[in-house]
Amino acid sequence: MGTYMDVHTGMKGVTREQLMEAHRADLAIEADEKVHFKQAWADPEAGVVYCLSEAPSAEAVRKIHERAGHPADEIHPVPLMV
């Protein structure tokens, strides 16, 4: 398992409710790929959302976000943390 930061762009005007709903959609199916989405942060003005997850691979993160209806634009393994 590793830690991943993924990025969604084009989310201008995203609301708290939409962010929560998207997160719930991920949580509902994440176990299928042994992913866990821990946290997400959104900048509604720039339309950027960052998601932090624990997962077996970037591919696993990609699959869950795609199935949940919001494919990620970038998925980065982040093995270094402070």
Next chain:
Amino acid sequence: MGTYMDVHTGMKGVTREQLMEAHRADLAIEADEKVHFKQAWADPEAGVVYCLSEAPSAEAVRKIHERAGHPADEIHPVPLMV
């Protein structure tokens, strides 16, 4: 105070030690602008570093990272979190 996610690019090959040293450099002066850097994640292969902070403004985050010797490429207010 708000929450900010900033992004540094061009950090290919960044090591755990370099990430810790950069974080220490931020912590050493962050109080000057009432910023607190909470966490940072690095993808050494893509050369991307994400920093999460609490700060009075993006400008305050910018100043501290610049004075610490590693200006951010993007600084996003992230008022929405799950």
